[in-house]
Amino acid sequence: MALRPVQVNIKALDAAAVGRFWAEALGWCAYSAGVTTYVGPGGGLVWPDPVSVCVDVVPVPEPKTATKNRVHLDLATTSPAHQAELVERLKALGATPAQVGQGQVPWTVLADPEGNEFCVLEPREVYRDTGPIAAVVVDCADPRAMARFWGEAIDWTLHEVSDRQAVLRSTKGGGPYLEFLRVPGGETVPDRVHLDLLPYPGDDQAAEVERLRALGATELDLGQGDVPWTCLADPEGHEFCVLAPS
8 A cells, every 4th residue: 555646735825826836937837626716837738747746726715824834846957058058038927036935046936926935956866867856855853763754655756854854756757856955944844845645556545544643644724625536644743635436
């Protein structure tokens, strides 16, 4: 039994507009199959995508606070010229420079039109085959503890673990990395961005939820009501959802 990350869930006041931004940013397409705006590779809606971790933008009534998100996307580039071009293109689409204490770094920190932070990375060989999303990055206090929980929760391979960071990636290769980076401070507000996980066909959602509870996850009541997914938090309080198989 295991789960697979299938999408990054982003809350937004204007889900359609934020979805269009991320579609343009990633070179993908925005699909409005319901109340959310799903952003995935072109060629028609495929869910779940067999390789990519996609983006699902969900409408909410509350704007983002000034607090930095604990989860963000790192975007891959192939050359310094590509990085510079992408940054300028994203600014033209409504992105704004963001300060999160990064200092002098070779990557550029931006925020989407509703303030969700993300990074445009300088070219790195490790991300040459990830597609437009190099990594889903999670701030945490203890990368080793996150590696223990998430290494059991999902079917991805642990590539690196230290006191500074833990790195996982799909056993199939391709697609982004999942990186837990040690940062000071803890959660003060609900996450604006989180991961959605999906059981494999034939696996039981309820059994997966119980397995995660045994690993240290706790249930969350975010006012979601009667929905087919289950909202949980990992041992450090990062929200995530276990979706129902389609």
